[in-house]
Amino acid sequence: xxxxxxxxxxxxxxxxxxxxxxxxxxxxxxxxxxxxxxxxxxxxxxxxxxxxxxxxxxxxxxxxxxxxxxxxxxxxxxxxxxxxxxxxxxxxxxxxxxxxxxxxxxxxxxxxxxxxxxxxxxxxxxxxxxxxxxxxxxxxxxxxxxxxxxxxxxxxxxxxxxxxxxxxxxxxxxxxxxxxxxxxxxxxxxxxxxxxxxxxxxxxxxxxxxxxxxxxxxxxxxxxxxxxxxxxxxxxxxxxxxxxxxxxxxxxxxxxxxxxxxxxxxxxxxxxxxxxxxxxxxxxxxxxxxxxxxxxxxxxxxxx
Amino acid sequence: xxxxxxxxxxxxxxxxxxxxxxxxxxxxxxxxxxxxxxxxxxxxxxxxxxxxxxxxxxxxxxxxxxxxxxxxxxxxxxxxxxxxxxxxxxxxxxxxxxxxxxxxxxxxxxxxxxxxxxxxxxxxxxxxxxxxxxxxxxxxxxxxxxxxxxxxxxxxxxxxxxxxxxxxxxxxxxxxxxxxxxxxxxxxxxxxxxxxxxxxxxxxxxxxxxxxxxxxxxxxxxxxxxxxxxxxxxxxxxxxxxxxxxxxxxxxxxxxxxxxxxxxxxxxxxxxxxxxxxxxxxxxxxxxxxxxxxxxxxxxxxxxxxxxxxxxxxxxxxxxxxxxxxxxxxxxxxxxxxxxxxxxxxxxxxxxxxxxxxxxxxxxxx
Numbered sequence: 001x002x003x004x005x006x007x008x009x010x011x012x013x014x015x016x017x018x019x020x021x022x023x024x025x026x027x028x029x030x031x032x033x034x035x036x037x038x039x040x041x042x043x044x045x046x047x048x049x050x051x052x053x054x055x056x057x058x059x060x061x062x063x064x065x066x067x068x069x070x071x072x073x074x075x076x077x078x079x080x081x082x083x084x085x086x087x088x089x090x091x092x093x094x095x096x097x098x099x100x101x102x103x104x105x106x107x108x109x110x111x112x113x114x115x116x117x118x119x120x121x122x123x124x125x126x127x128x129x130x131x132x133x134x135x136x137x138x139x140x141x142x143x144x145x146x147x148x149x150x151x152x153x154x155x156x157x158x159x160x161x162x163x164x165x166x167x168x169x170x171x172x173x174x175x176x177x178x179x180x181x182x183x184x185x186x187x188x189x190x191x192x193x194x195x196x197x198x199x200x201x202x203x204x205x206x207x208x209x210x211x212x213x214x215x216x217x218x219x220x221x222x223x224x225x226x227x228x229x230x231x232x233x234x235x236x237x238x239x240x241x242x243x244x245x246x247x248x249x250x251x252x253x254x255x256x257x258x259x260x261x262x263x264x265x266x267x268x269x270x271x272x273x274x275x276x277x278x279x280x281x282x283x284x285x286x287x288x289x290x291x292x293x294x295x296x297x298x299x300x301x302x303x304x
Numbered sequence: 305x306x307x308x309x310x311x312x313x314x315x316x317x318x319x320x321x322x323x324x325x326x327x328x329x330x331x332x333x334x335x336x337x338x339x340x341x342x343x344x345x346x347x348x349x350x351x352x353x354x355x356x357x358x359x360x361x362x363x364x365x366x367x368x369x370x371x372x373x374x375x376x377x378x379x380x381x382x383x384x385x386x387x388x389x390x391x392x393x394x395x396x397x398x399x400x401x402x403x404x405x406x407x408x409x410x411x412x413x414x415x416x417x418x419x420x421x422x423x424x425x426x427x428x429x430x431x432x433x434x435x436x437x438x439x440x441x442x443x444x445x446x447x448x449x450x451x452x453x454x455x456x457x458x459x460x461x462x463x464x465x466x467x468x469x470x471x472x473x474x475x476x477x478x479x480x481x482x483x484x485x486x487x488x489x490x491x492x493x494x495x496x497x498x499x500x501x502x503x504x505x506x507x508x509x510x511x512x513x514x515x516x517x518x519x520x521x522x523x524x525x526x527x528x529x530x531x532x533x534x535x536x537x538x539x540x541x542x543x544x545x546x547x548x549x550x551x552x553x554x555x556x557x558x559x560x561x562x563x564x565x566x567x568x569x570x571x572x573x574x575x576x577x578x579x580x581x582x583x584x585x586x587x588x589x590x591x592x593x594x595x596x597x598x599x600x601x602x603x604x605x606x607x608x609x610x611x612x613x614x615x616x617x618x619x620x621x622x623x624x625x626x627x628x629x630x631x632x633x634x635x636x637x638x639x640x641x642x643x644x645x646x647x648x649x650x651x652x653x654x655x656x657x658x659x660x661x662x663x664x665x666x667x668x669x670x
Contacts, residue, residue: 197354198385200377202402203403
């Protein structure tokens with residue numbers, strides 16, 4: 001504050017310096033734009049290429065023409081995929097799995113985060129760290145032991161878990177719950193302690209404090225966690241690849257790969273179309289909830 | 305409405321003892337202020353009354369019932385926090401009615417109570433706004449409104465004015481006093497600001513290092529402090545403490561400050577100080593307003609002396625003068641027309657009728 005006042009007071013005398021500061025800012029902006037454009041091009045090239053390829057026939061894709069241009073645009077790939085029963089099955093499987101996983105994740109991680117951030121009980125701090133450490137273990141390490149566990153479970157109970165799409169409902173939360181909990185712990189921690197104390201004195205129990213105060217106040221964080229859980233379960237590839245094999249049990253990312261690559265024949269047009277259609281739901285959700293998502297991810301960075 | 309009693313209350317955090325077995329009786333309708341420097345245990349005490357902190361030892365009674373293990377919501381108390389703690393997603397009306405809605409009061413009753421509280425606090429036109437659309441002072445009123453509508457047995461205030469700017473603080477101080485005069489609910493108020501304590505309280509509780517130093521009306525604390533801490537904490541500018549000795553001079557007692565400067569002890573006090581002649585560690589406590597410019601006619605108990613002023617601070621209605629005595633900086637309050645100037649000598653008078661003699665070792669006023 002003092003420096004700002006001093007700067008204002010000495011502005012007439014220090015005009016050249018003031019000018020150079022604005023010039024610095026202009027250059028900083030130019031560099032920012034330069035790199036932003038660079039990154040935008042880098043990350044948008046694959047989807048653009050996918051879009052171009054999805055509008056071509058197989059013949060045009062394999063022809064030695066400019067790959068960045070469509071000479072005979074066609075929607076045949078879209079029509080074929082959207083009328084194919086198996087693609088619709090994958091889509092439905094993906095949608096059901098994602099919606100369930102998101103619901104399950106939020107049902108577990110919101111109360112968990114509330115408990116870990118607000119109720120001081122024996123081992124709560126260790127448990128909070130443990131939750132985060134769980135997230136750090138990659139799924140590539142987990143899928144083999146999980147597979148083994150399912151096999152043993154099958155031997156003991158005769159209940160078949162492998163090659164059942166619904167087993168994914170219990171596998172995905174191992175990825176989504178820790179991270180969603182972690183986001184929510186951070187968000188809940190940024191809510192002043194006096195707020196729950198005020199609610200406590202006003203007569204609210206823990207559950208009422210959570211539902212009437214914490215969830216509404218932490219809504220941006222909640223939405224961010226929801227989007228995250230949805231994205232993870234929608235885009236999950238390794239677990240469904242490992243745990244499901246029959247065509248009717250597959251989810252979209254695995255279904256596209258397994259049904260559209262036959263031997264060494266790649267049906268590029270439909271693969272690209274399938275990938276684009278598959279990317280649409282998260283894209284639409286992001287577009288609507290972008291502001292909440294950013295607010296959620298940056299929460300706790302500054303004291304609001 | 306109810307009285308609050310603390311019986312040998314102790315609060316221990318691991319190694320640290322934040323509150324060390326305090327006893328306090330707060331009468332029905334009374335406005336009691338807990339005051340002290342930060343870390344003295346005043347907020348902890350308040351939070352224990354609220355039920356937000358467990359009690360390590362002792363008993364808390366509200367309206368005659370021991371509430372040690374009663375959760376906050378069943379203690380029938382309301383609390384106003386320093387940072388207001390308004391629910392940001394609710395309107396003012398919803399904020400104020402939250403407690404009543406949880407208790408499933410009829411809608412008409414809720415509206416009646418909120419309207420009444422809004423009238424008392426003059427926030428009727430704000431009822432539909434969200435907290436972020438309010439100024440600091442307005443938020444503070446809403447926080448008080450939330451407490452009033454509950455019509456609790458006890459109000460608890462935790463430094464409610466500390467987040468406001470100086471001017472608003474004075475204004476809200478008056479508001480709080482007015483509200484208390486209207487609703488007459490037993491109130492426990494925590495602050496570190498002794499001016500707030502003096503102006504608001506029926507009785508002030510001065511706390512220091514987890515103990516109660518003294519309990520009394522603002523006047524009692526000001527004129528008859530029992531310890532050096534209370535004497536120094538209450539009053540602004542603070543009381544002067546000057547190292548001194550008590551000696552016998554011609555049948556009477558005298559307070560010797562330096563070789564050149566000594567004050568005769570008023571006859572009324574002589575017996576009190578008689579036994580402390582051998583005590584080498586004594587402090588003379590004298591408030592700045594009892595060191596004034598020496599007039600033509602000295603009042604009873606006034607002793608004139610010459611002082612070399614180091615610094616003068618004109619305040620408008622008075623001028624504060626600072627001068628050294630026996631290695632201590634002493635402050636006096638003189639008339640702005642007394643001719644006090646930096647670096648110049650001035651004839652001052654100390655009113656010994658208002659003196660305090662403090663045993664430095666025990667910190668107690670003799």
